[in-house]
Amino acid sequence: xxxxxxxxxxxxxxxxxxxxxxxxxxxxxxxxxxxxxxxxxxxxxxxxxxxxxxxxxxxxxxxxxxxxxxxxxxxxxxxxxxxxxxxxxxxxxxxxxxxxxxxxxxxxxxxxxxxxxxxxxxxxxxxxxxxxxxxxxxxxxxxxxxxxxxxxxxxxxxxxxxxxxxxxxxxxxxxxxxxxxxxxxxxxxxxxxxxxxxxxxxxxxxxxxxxxxxxxxxxxxxxxxxxxxxxxxxxxxxxxxxxxxxxxxxxxxxxxxxxxxxxxxxxxxxxxxxxxxxxxxxxxxxxxxxxxxxxxxxxxxxxxxxxxxxxxxxxxxxxxxxxxxxxxxxxxxxxxxxxxxxxxxxxxxxxxxxxxxxxxxxxxxxxxxxxxxxxxxxxxxxxxxxxxxxxxxxxxxxxxxxxxx
Amino acid sequence: xxxxxxxxxxxxxxxxxxxxxxxxxxxxxxxxxxxxxxxxxxxxxxxxxxxxxxxxxxxxxxxxxxxxxxxxxxxxxxxxxxxxxxxxxxxxxxxxxxxxxxxxxxxxxxxxxxxxxxxxxxxxxxxxxxx
Numbered sequence: 001x002x003x004x005x006x007x008x009x010x011x012x013x014x015x016x017x018x019x020x021x022x023x024x025x026x027x028x029x030x031x032x033x034x035x036x037x038x039x040x041x042x043x044x045x046x047x048x049x050x051x052x053x054x055x056x057x058x059x060x061x062x063x064x065x066x067x068x069x070x071x072x073x074x075x076x077x078x079x080x081x082x083x084x085x086x087x088x089x090x091x092x093x094x095x096x097x098x099x100x101x102x103x104x105x106x107x108x109x110x111x112x113x114x115x116x117x118x119x120x121x122x123x124x125x126x127x128x129x130x131x132x133x134x135x136x137x138x139x140x141x142x143x144x145x146x147x148x149x150x151x152x153x154x155x156x157x158x159x160x161x162x163x164x165x166x167x168x169x170x171x172x173x174x175x176x177x178x179x180x181x182x183x184x185x186x187x188x189x190x191x192x193x194x195x196x197x198x199x200x201x202x203x204x205x206x207x208x209x210x211x212x213x214x215x216x217x218x219x220x221x222x223x224x225x226x227x228x229x230x231x232x233x234x235x236x237x238x239x240x241x242x243x244x245x246x247x248x249x250x251x252x253x254x255x256x257x258x259x260x261x262x263x264x265x266x267x268x269x270x271x272x273x274x275x276x277x278x279x280x281x282x283x284x285x286x287x288x289x290x291x292x293x294x295x296x297x298x299x300x301x302x303x304x305x306x307x308x309x310x311x312x313x314x315x316x317x318x319x320x321x322x323x324x325x326x327x328x329x330x331x332x333x334x335x336x337x338x339x340x341x342x343x344x345x346x347x348x349x350x351x352x353x354x355x356x357x358x359x360x361x362x363x364x365x366x367x368x369x370x371x372x373x374x375x376x377x378x379x380x381x382x383x384x385x386x387x388x389x390x391x392x393x394x395x396x397x398x399x400x401x402x403x404x405x
Numbered sequence: 406x407x408x409x410x411x412x413x414x415x416x417x418x419x420x421x422x423x424x425x426x427x428x429x430x431x432x433x434x435x436x437x438x439x440x441x442x443x444x445x446x447x448x449x450x451x452x453x454x455x456x457x458x459x460x461x462x463x464x465x466x467x468x469x470x471x472x473x474x475x476x477x478x479x480x481x482x483x484x485x486x487x488x489x490x491x492x493x494x495x496x497x498x499x500x501x502x503x504x505x506x507x508x509x510x511x512x513x514x515x516x517x518x519x520x521x522x523x524x525x526x527x528x529x530x531x532x533x534x535x536x
Binding site: 243244245373374377378379380381383387390391393394395397398 | 424425426427428429430433434437438441458460461462463464
C-alpha cells in the first residue's frame with residue numbers, strides 16, 4: 001500500500017483508537033502519547049511490510065502495549081497498572097465514535113487557541129508533532145512542548161473524558177468551530193511563496209470539519225462552517241499568480257475555481273440556511289456562495305451580499321464585518337457611502353487603511369488611495385499582502401505620472 | 406559545514422533611497438522574483454536554514470527593563486539616518502567563501518530600472534552549540 005494511502009488510513013483511525021484507549025485508562029495525556037507512538041510505528045512499518053488484517057486492532061494493541069509498558073515502569077502507578085494490565089484488550093467496537101468527545105476536549109476553553117490547534121491536529125487529526133511543527137514553522141521540540149503543556153492544562157482542569165453537559169454544549173461547540181476555523185485560515189492566508197506545506201492545514205481543517213459534520217449533521221453552524229471552508233478553498237487555484245502574488249477576488253480567473261467544491265458548498269449552505277436562525281458561519285458561507293456563483297465579477301449580487309453583512313453584524317460584534325460591509329455598501333450605493341461608513345469604525349492594524357485605499361481608488365482619489373495603500377503596506381505582517389499593497393500603490397503612481405505627462 | 410547569518414539592513418545613502426512603494430510596479434515584481442529565486446536556489450542546494458523578512462518599523466518597539474520596575478517600552482527604532490534591520494537569512498554552507506558569495510548576490514538585488522541596489526549585507530558566523 002502506498003505511503004499516502006497509509007497516512008490517510010492512519011489519520012482516520014487515530015481519533016477512534018485514542019477514544020477507546022483514553023476511556024479505558026482514564027488518562028488522556030498518557031493515552032494520547034501512546035497512540036501517537038503507535039501511529040508512528042505504523043507509518044514506519046505498513047508501507048513496506050503491508051497492512052495488518054485488522055489495522056484498527058493493530059493500532060489499539062500497539063497503543064495499549066506502550067501504555068502498559070510505561071505504566072509498569074512507573075512505580076507510583078503500580079497499583080493502577082496492575083488492574084489495567086489484567087483487563088482483557090479493549091473491545092473493538094467500530095460503531096463507537098469518540099471524535100466529538102475528543103474535539104470538545106482538545107478545544108477546551110481553558111487552552112489558548114495556539115495550544116488547542118496543536119493538540120487537535122495531533123489527537124484528532126492524527127498528524128505527527130513534526131508535521132504540525134513544520135506547518136507552523138517552529139522547531140519540533142517547541143511544538144512538542146506546546147502540546148504537552150496543553151495536555152497538562154487539561155489534566156489540571158480535571159476535564160472528564162466525556163461529552164460536555166447539555167447546558168454547556170453550545171458554548172463548547174463554538175470553541176470547537178472557532179479552532180477549526182483558525183486552522184483553516186492559518187493554511188489559507190499563507191498559501192503563497194515557499195510555504196506550500198502550510199496549505200495542507202486548510203485541507204486538514206476541511207477533513208476535521210467534515211468529520212464533525214458527519215457526527216452532527218443537523219447542526220446548522222457546523223454545516224455552515226464546512227460550506228464556508230469549501231466555498232473559500234474553491235478559489236485557491238485562482239488566488240495566487242505565477243510567482244506567488246495575491247490576486248484579488250475581482251481579478252481572479254473564475255475558470256480556475258473548483259466547481260465541485262462550489263457545488264458541494266452551495267448545497268450545504270442552502271440546507272443549513274433552511275434551518276433558520278443562522279449564525280455567523282452560515283452567513284459568511286452565504287456571502288462566499290454569492291461570490292462563487294457569479295459567472296463574472298460584474299454579475300455579483302452585491303445587494304444580497306450587503307443584506308447578508310447587515311444580518312452578520314446582528315450576530316457578531318467583530319468590526320471586520322463592518323469593514324466588509326463598507327465594501328459592499330460602496331458596490332451598491334457608491335464609493336462615498338462606503339467611505340462614510342468607514343468613518344464610524346475604530347480598528348487597529350492595516351485593514352482599515354487597505355479598505356479605505358481601495359474605496360478611494362474607486363472614487364477616483366488617486367493621491368488619497370496611494371497614501372492609504374502605503375500606510376497599509378507599512379503595517380501588514382503578511383508578505384504576499386504587503387507585495388500586493390505596494391504594487392497597487394505603484395500602479396496608481398505610474399498611471400498618474402502617465403496622465404500628468 | 407558552518408552556519409552564517411546574513412543580515413540585510415536598509416541603509417540611507419546606498420544604491421537606492423527610494424521606498425519600494427514608489428518604484429514602478431514591474432521593478433517591484435522583478436525585485437520580489439529575485440528574492441524568491443535566491444531562496445529557491447539556497448533551498449535546492451541544501452543550504453537554506455531560515456529566511457525571514459521583518460515587518461515594518463511602524464510596528465517596532467524597543468523594551469528596556471531593570472528587572473524590578475515596570476519595563477520601558479518605546480516605539481521604534483525609526484529609520485531616520487540609521488540602519489534598519491529588514492530581514493535575514495541563516496545558511497549552512499561549506500565555507501565562509503560561499504557565505505560571502507551568497508551575501509554578494511543578495512546585495513545586488515535589483516532596484517528601480519533593474520539597477521542593483523547594493524545594500525550592505527552583514528555576514529556573521531553562528532557559534533556552534535556547546536559540546
